[in-house]
Amino acid sequence: MAANCELEILLQKSNSLLSRKELSLKIHHEESPVPQKKVITDKLSKLFQTKNDNIVVYDITNTPGTHTSIGRVNIYSNQDDMKRVEKSYMVARKTGETSIRKPRRTRKDERKKAYKRFGTVKRAMKKAERKNK
Numbered sequence: 001m002a003a004n005c006e007l008e009i010l011l012q013k014s015n016s017l018l019s020r021k022e023l024s025l026k027i028h029h030e031e032s033p034v035p036q037k038k039v040i041t042d043k044l045s046k047l048f049q050t051k052n053d054n055i056v057v058y059d060i061t062n063t064p065g066t067h068t069s070i071g072r073v074n075i076y077s078n079q080d081d082m083k084r085v086e087k088s089y090m091v092a093r094k095t096g097e098t099s100i101r102k103p104r105r106t107r108k109d110e111r112k113k114a115y116k117r118f119g120t121v122k123r124a125m126k127k128a129e130r131k132n133k
Helices: 039-046 079-085 090-095 102-133
Strands: 006-015 020-028 055-062 068-074
Touching: 020 039, 020 079, 039 055, 039 068, 039 079, 068 079, 079 090
Parallel strands: none
Antiparallel strands: 006 020, 020 068, 055 068
């Protein structure tokens, strides 16, 4: 599946704040379909000597009638940085980890209890101030 694709790096930025490299690629794939993200990830991991799990490929778009595609890639220094920055579904695709989310009703009840406690404490403080006057 598009094993004969060539990668050309159009733009490479180093984002030290998010500890990643941001790449813009041009992918040449003569006489073959658009390569899968896994193929691109494998080639980039060999090129930059990193693990496949630290590479996230976005937006591979093909111009009709040409055998070239353009894509965006983020290469993270480690998985902890990727987990901190990337969206949860992207992390789940790469690592297989899913975050356990509480049901909506439980989250809403917890939020209501916090508001109720806040108002109760505030009311008690005002009452104590009036007594001290």
